[in-house]
Amino acid sequence: MKFVPSPLPFSLTAAAAKMERDCTVRRIRTQQTQQQIQQDCRDEAAALNGLRRRKHKPEVRAGLLGESSAVLLLFGFVCLLWLLVLISLQQLVISSPGHFNAIRARKHLEQITSVGPRTVGSPENEILTVNYLLDQIEQIRTESKSGPHSITVDVQRPTGSFSIDFLGGFTSYYDRVTNIAVKLEPKTTAQHFMLANCHFDSVANSPGASDDAVSCSVMLEVLHSLANLSTPLKHGVIFLFNGAEENILQASHGFITQHPWAQQVRAFVNLEAAGVGGKEVVFQTGPENPWLVQAYVRAAVHPFASVVGQEVFQSGVIPSDTDFRIYRDFGNIPGIDLAFIENGFIYHTKYDTPERIHIDSIQRAGDNILSVLKHLLMSEELADSSSYRHGNMVFFDLLGVTVVAYPARVGTIINYMAAVATVIYLGRKCMLTSNAGGRYMRDLACAACVAVLSWFVTLLTVLIVALLVTLAGRSMFWYTHFYAAVCLYGSAAVGKILLIHTLAKNLYYGGVSGVDLSERFFDVSLLLWCCALLFLTQRGLCSAYVPMMMVVFPLASKLLLTKHFRARGASLQYSVLYLLGLSVPYVHIMFLIWVVFEIFTPILGRSGTEIPPDVIMASLITLATVILSSYLMHFIYLSCSTKRMLSGLGSVFALMFVLVCCGLFFPYSADPSSPRPKRVFVQHSTRVFHALDGSVERSDSGLWINSLDYSGMQHITPHVPQINDSIRTRCSDQLPYCGFPWFLPVKFLVKKNWYLPAPEVSPRAPLEFRLLSRQDTEWGTVKMSFEAKGPSHMSLYLRPEGGATLIGWSFGDGTPQFDLSGEYFIFYSHGLDAPTWSFWFEIQPSRSSDVPPDEGLISLAISSHYFFGPDRRSEPLESLLKRFPAWAFPSSWVSTYHMYRY
Numbered sequence: 008m009k010f011v012p013s014p015l016p017f018s019l020t021a022a023a024a025k026m027e028r029d030c031t032v033r034r035i036r037t038q039q040t041q042q043q044i045q046q047d048c049r050d051e052a053a054a055l056n057g058l059r060r061r062k063h064k065p066e067v068r069a070g071l072l073g074e075s076s077a078v079l080l081l082f083g084f085v086c087l088l089w090l091l092v093l094i095s096l097q098q099l100v101i102s103s104p105g106h107f108n109a110i111r112a113r114k115h116l117e118q119i120t121s122v123g124p125r126t127v128g129s130p131e132n133e134i135l136t137v138n139y140l141l142d143q144i145e146q147i148r149t150e151s152k153s154g155p156h157s158i159t160v161d162v163q164r165p166t167g168s169f170s171i172d173f174l175g176g177f178t179s180y181y182d183r184v185t186n187i188a189v190k191l192e193p194k195t196t197a198q199h200f201m202l203a204n205c206h207f208d209s210v211a212n213s214p215g216a217s218d219d220a221v222s223c224s225v226m227l228e229v230l231h232s233l234a235n236l237s238t239p240l241k242h243g244v245i246f247l248f249n250g251a252e253e254n255i256l257q258a259s260h261g262f263i264t265q266h267p268w269a270q271q272v273r274a275f276v277n278l279e280a281a282g283v284g285g286k287e288v289v290f291q292t293g294p295e296n297p298w299l300v301q302a303y304v305r306a307a308v309h310p311f312a313s314v315v316g317q318e319v320f321q322s323g324v325i326p327s328d329t330d331f332r333i334y335r336d337f338g339n340i341p342g343i344d345l346a347f348i349e350n351g352f353i354y355h356t357k358y359d360t361p362e363r364i365h366i367d368s369i370q371r372a373g374d375n376i377l378s379v380l381k382h383l384l385m386s387e388e389l390a391d392s393s394s395y396r397h398g399n400m401v402f403f404d405l406l407g408v409t410v411v412a413y414p415a416r417v418g419t420i421i422n423y424m425a426a427v428a429t430v431i432y433l434g435r436k437c438m439l440t441s442n443a444g445g446r447y448m449r450d451l452a453c454a455a456c457v458a459v460l461s462w463f464v465t466l467l468t469v470l471i472v473a474l475l476v477t478l479a480g481r482s483m484f485w486y487t488h489f490y491a492a493v494c495l496y497g498s499a500a501v502g503k504i505l506l507i508h509t510l511a512k513n514l515y516y517g518g519v520s521g522v523d524l525s526e527r528f529f530d531v532s533l534l535l536w537c538c539a540l541l542f543l544t545q546r547g548l549c550s551a552y553v554p555m556m557m558v559v560f561p562l563a564s565k566l567l568l569t570k571h572f573r574a575r576g577a578s579l580q581y582s583v584l585y586l587l588g589l590s591v592p593y594v595h596i597m598f599l600i601w602v603v604f605e606i607f608t609p610i611l612g613r614s615g616t617e618i619p620p621d622v623i624m625a626s627l628i629t630l631a632t633v634i635l636s637s638y639l640m641h642f643i644y645l646s647c648s649t650k651r652m653l654s655g656l657g658s659v660f661a662l663m664f665v666l667v668c669c670g671l672f673f674p675y676s677a678d679p680s681s682p683r684p685k686r687v688f689v690q691h692s693t694r695v696f697h698a699l700d701g702s703v704e705r706s707d708s709g710l711w712i713n714s715l716d717y718s719g720m721q722h723i724t725p726h727v728p729q730i731n732d733s734i735r736t737r738c739s740d741q742l743p744y745c746g747f748p749w750f751l752p753v754k755f756l757v758k759k760n761w762y763l764p765a766p767e768v769s770p771r772a773p774l775e776f777r778l779l780s781r782q783d784t785e786w787g788t789v790k791m792s793f794e795a796k797g798p799s800h801m802s803l804y805l806r807p808e809g810g811a812t813l814i815g816w817s818f819g820d821g822t823p824q825f826d827l828s829g830e831y832f833i834f835y836s837h838g839l840d841a842p843t844w845s846f847w848f849e850i851q852p853s854r855s856s857d858v859p860p861d862e863g864l865i866s867l868a869i870s871s872h873y874f875f876g877p878d879r880r881s882e883p884l885e886s887l888l889k890r891f892p893a894w895a896f897p898s899s900w901v902s903t904y905h906m907y908r909y
Contacts, residue, residue, distance in 0.1 A: 249262065616717055738758065765883040
């Protein structure tokens with residue numbers, strides 16, 4: 008056998024010669040071992056060839072990206088996808104079928120809001136708005152009289168009560184609130200009906216254009232379009248214009264539990280708002296009626312929906328609720344909940360005016376509601392909706408182009424298939440020779456620990472920064488300057504993750520190539536997303552489709568690029584193709600991130616004084632950073648260096664931290680084009696405290712001031728020096744609800760209060776309250792009956808004393824509910840011409856002999872709230888409000904607080 012001279016050193020040449028001699032000797036062995044000998048020779052030859060290649064081609068920095076290239080690729084990728092999200096959000100209406108007339112709907116909107124705020128019980132709500140709606144409905148009925156449909160109108164004024172766990176739980180009582188119900192059906196009559204719901208009342212001090220006058224305007228025009236159809240509908244539709252939604256869902260409860268038409272309702276569509284204009288999003292459906300989602304997906308002209316929003320909203324994280332809850336819980340009816348979500352900064356403020364709602368938003372909502380109702384009113388499912396109640400639906404929007412929807416059980420199958428594919432992909436790497444497979448599993452576990460550790464350390468670091476900002480008195484600097492928060496908290500989060508992985512790369516993985524590390528951390532990201540997928544799927548959450556996408560698309564792109572990556576490393580072509588494979592899940596993740604910040608940023612401006620909003624904002628930005636960085640860690644290890652990245656991020660963080668601490672970013676804005684008001688409640692109140700015998704123990708009057716955000720009065724004091732910490736007041740634990748006239752049970756959220764002494768209030772219709780009877784029952788309890796007469800809004804607080812127990816009352820089903828730290832809250836409202844409010848309580852006295860006889864059984868307080876008319880006028884209140892800066896929005900009214908002991 009001839010030998011070819013080798014260019015390798017002598018030692019390698021000798022090793023090769025020895026291998027050849029060993030192979031020659033093995034050839035004389037028996038035929039039984041011949042095949043194994045040949046295999047051993049091939050393996051040794053392959054090892055020798057590998058040794059030659061490594062000797063001739065060192066792998067240091069082989070196949071790595073330059074730092075500048077890595078930065079440009081990643082920054083360009085994120086910016087491009089963010090731009091796509093923003094462009095899709097701006098495209099409200101691409102084309103319209105033209106069946107809905109947005110011009111007429113806008114005229115309705117302007118007319119409804121022209122009367123001003125429409126609180127329950129006010130003439131604006133109960134007379135002016137009701138008359139306008141009835142006039143317009145009558146015109147539609149007259150115009151369509153010769154058509155194939157008939158219109159029936161009923162004005163309902165229900166009375167009732169119910170308990171609800173919203174805001175910690177309370178009981179609601181309503182008396183003669185207003186509903187306008189309009190039944191549209193074929194002249195041959197119908198047995199099954201859809202319900203379309205909006206509310207025309209508003210909160211005090213707000214014209215309520217988006218919440219919810221625009222929805223009622225859309226419904227009027229949808230009624231006009233359906234009434235004038237030449238072809239009769241198969242089923243009927245009830246348009247409910249309800250007049251008491253802002254009083255925590257009272258009018259819808261009155262309709263669904265008392266109106267005779269409610270028995271024929273099979274499903275509903277509810278139109279709401281948590282912002283002003285933009286796209287209306289489907290954020291709740293069901294329960295368990297997938298045919299409704301399928302109908303929306305098929306019929307909506309501009310579909311926009313997210314099951315993630317549904318599961319987040321129904322988790323209770325968002326402090327809000329809609330009539331959807333009432334129809335679902337009290338009517339057992341499935342439905343669709345839609346709402347405008349953009350620009351929630353001016354939700355429930357004086358800035359919620361018609362001119363801020365783009366006509367394309369009205370056109371979009373009208374096209375969708377009209378087409379969905381037409382589809383449902385001609386469907387077979389509506390006639391027997393219970394037969395189609397089988398499971399939930401996974402549904403999500405793709406950049407406003409289309410909505411993907413499929414049954415949750417199909418989603419479960421897809422999720423498990425994605426998980427199995429991940430296990431197979433990772434398992435193949437573990438199924439190497441025993442040593443290599445075990446080493447891979449150890450390396451993968453170690454890398455996963457590094458990744459998770461980087462997330463926890465990053466979150467801790469960013470939270471420390473948020474606390475420092477809060478302690479410096481610069482909380483909520485991002486309220487008007489959102490991208491300042493991205494620069495501060497985002498640079499800290501990205502920089503910390505990058506620093507930890509750089510240290511791991513240089514110190515812990517010093518002997519491992521960057522290419523191998525990039526491959527390993529891709530597998531880590533895939534493994535962690537697979538764990539999230541399995542966890543959410545096991546919990547039965549439809550939102551599991553998000554980690555499913557974050558598993559399927561990256562895995563598929565990585566498999567397609569494996570040969571290219573092994574051959575050429577991190578070339579520019581590979582990098583672009585890799586990022587292209589991530590684009591679909593990442594653009595959807597960025598859309599969800601936009602939704603989260605669009606909803607939660609305004610909410611943090613009205614979430615009370617106890618939750619540091621910078622901690623929440625910093626946590627959300629860190630979570631977004633962790634999610635987006637998962638598969639992009641691949642590039643950290645493919646980059647030759649990260650020094651300039653870390654220097655740039657450190658510089659941005661240091662500069663932003665200094666600017667924020669110097670107070671450059673003021674939280675609020677009075678810019679007419681984009682206001683960001685500070686929300687303040689101011690009540691001119693008189694408090695009267697009565698003894699057991701009914702005599703007045705003491706009384707006082709003042710301006711009671713609540714800040715609805717964490718910053719308190721620190722920005723108000725320079726403009727109104729009287730409002731400072733010297734007039735801070737604390738909760739009096741011995742008094743029902745701290746001794747103040749709370750409108751809703753939110754004292755656990757708003758604990759920072761200010762009380763500025765002022766003259767006594769003197770409403771024209773003062774509160775009348777008295778004990779009617781006190782009766783000792785035969786089973787040892789005490790039953791007390793009361794009556795009250797006052798303004799349209801009153802709050803009743805009750806607290807048993809001395810070990811007594813409240814065992815019965817006249818509200819709801821008679822069983823007291825929602826004992827909030829030993830107190831009960833009853834919210835009351837009435838429409839026009841309501842009778843005196845009568846109610847009773849049954850108390851079980853304490854059997855202990857240690858209770859002082861003069862303490863009484865209960866402490867009972869009642870507050871009256873005057874929003875409108877002559878009773879609201881208060882010179883001290885108006886004088887104070889004039890001194891508030893332009894960027895502050897105070898909701899204000901006159902209140903009284905009377906506390907009794909029995």
